[in-house]
Amino acid sequence: MKYFSAECIYPICSPPVKKGVIVTEDDGTIVRLLPNKQGISEEIMEMNGILVPGFINTHCHLELSHLKNKVPSGTGLLPFLEKVVSFRDMDQSIIDEEIRKNDAYMYDQGIVAVGDISNKSDTKNIKSSSKIRYYTFVEMFDFMQSSLTQSMIEQYSEVYIQHEQNEKNSKSFVPHAPYTVSDELYTFIRSKNSDQDTVSVHNQETNAENELFINGEGDFYQFYKNFGFDISRFKKTGKSSIFKLLEVLNPFSKTLFVHNTKTKKEDIEAAHNWSKNVFWATCPNANLYIENSLPDYKQFIEKQANMTIGTDSLSSNWQLSIWEEIKTIKKYNNYIPLDTLLEWATLNGARALSFDDTLGSFEIGKKPGIVHIDVQWNENDFDILSSNPRRLI
Numbered sequence: 106m107k108y109f110s111a112e113c114i115y116p117i118c119s120p121p122v123k124k125g126v127i128v129t130e131d132d133g134t135i136v137r138l139l140p141n142k143q144g145i146s147e148e149i150m151e152m153n154g155i156l157v158p159g160f161i162n163t164h165c166h167l168e169l170s171h172l173k174n175k176v177p178s179g180t181g182l183l184p185f186l187e188k189v190v191s192f193r194d195m196d197q198s199i200i201d202e203e204i205r206k207n208d209a210y211m212y213d214q215g216i217v218a219v220g221d222i223s224n225k226s227d228t229k230n231i232k233s234s235s236k237i238r239y240y241t242f243v244e245m246f247d248f249m250q251s252s253l254t255q256s257m258i259e260q261y262s263e264v265y266i267q268h269e270q271n272e273k274n275s276k277s278f279v280p281h282a283p284y285t286v287s288d289e290l291y292t293f294i295r296s297k298n299s300d301q302d303t304v305s306v307h308n309q310e311t312n313a314e315n316e317l318f319i320n321g322e323g324d325f326y327q328f329y330k331n332f333g334f335d336i337s338r339f340k341k342t343g344k345s346s347i348f349k350l351l352e353v354l355n356p357f358s359k360t361l362f363v364h365n366t367k368t369k370k371e372d373i374e375a376a377h378n379w380s381k382n383v384f385w386a387t388c389p390n391a392n393l394y395i396e397n398s399l400p401d402y403k404q405f406i407e408k409q410a411n412m413t414i415g416t417d418s419l420s421s422n423w424q425l426s427i428w429e430e431i432k433t434i435k436k437y438n439n440y441i442p443l444d445t446l447l448e449w450a451t452l453n454g455a456r457a458l459s460f461d462d463t464l465g466s467f468e469i470g471k472k473p474g475i476v477h478i479d480v481q482w483n484e485n486d487f488d489i490l491s492s493n494p495r496r497l498i
């Protein structure tokens with residue numbers, strides 16, 4: 106048995122416990138959560154700061170780890186995407202090494218599970234051997250070109266086969282974003298996934314995306330031209346882009362809408378009316394890196410949205426750390442309580458990926474990982490901005 110204590114323990118499934126003790130098996134399985142040290146004769150690992158369950162990173166592209174510091178920040182989404190595509194071909198040994206390093210980095214930062222977007226199979230070996238649980242989202246797009254759909258289906262079906270599915274890891278087919286997927290491809294994706302799968306999709310990351318669907322105009326026409334594609338026959342819907350997704354995705358499976366920087370109250374309401382299985386992933390550092398903006402968190406909180414946190418990739422972030430994402434949200438939205446952000450970063454993410462059988466909270470029988478954060482108490486809240494996470498188990 107192991108015993109851990111700190112100034113405050115956040116079980117997530119129940120209120121925080123000051124000076125409590127977590128008792129685990131040697132392998133980290135939670136045995137008990139005690140309100141104090143009374144009656145314990147064994148050695149207790151006592152710390153300042155707080156203890157939280159391992160973090161869930163619901164949105165990452167681990168295979169893009171070699172793009173760190175390669176793409177300029179602050180350009181906006183469309184120039185960013187063009188730049189990323191131009192860097193895709195690199196020496197395989199560099200790509201493999203960066204994937205390995207950043208899987209290890211995420212583990213050290215207290216991350217226990219990752220929802221990982223894959224367009225390739227570069228990450229399959231590390232996902233098999235990693236101590237992190239992975240949900241691989243095999244991401245498909247055909248630039249809304251029917252002439253490309255069949256070859257994309259063949260290409261990504263091969264990627265899907267390469268990634269493993271077992272007790273630890275899961276996988277599903279997912280669409281990239283409403284502006285890159287044809288109706289035929291949505292039909293394929295829907296036919297391949299079951300109601301038990303989670304589907305992730307990039308959503309409302311830039312105003313141009315809504316403009317395209319609402320008015321049938323904006324920067325996407327030039328973006329497609331630059332790639333040599335013609336979208337002049339694109340039919341606007343008169344509604345924001347998320348409504349297109351609500352038409353074509355399966356309301357019975359879990360859906361994880363990613364980014365949502367331009368999502369409005371009526372979009373959230375529509376998604377919640379469409380399905381009870383809606384989750385939202387926010388990637389604040391990537392939003393600042395690419396578009397210099399953040400989602401309006403207030404409206405998500407008011408609508409009691411299931412919020413989760415992702416890092417996105419190293420092409421649009423300085424590091425892959427959920428604690429750094431929490432710090433960024435807190436820095437610009439100090440009104441959101443730490444308890445709330447911790448729930449987003451742990452249990453909500455575990456539920457979104459259906460990994461809450463073992464992860465997400467200090468519940469007896471789970472093996473969620475224990476992360477120590479060296480926060481200092483400051484007036485009436487923890488001062489988290491200068492703190493760091495440390496993985497205990």
Ligand SMILES: [Zn+2]
Binds near residue numbers: 164165363417418
């Ligand atoms: Zn992404």
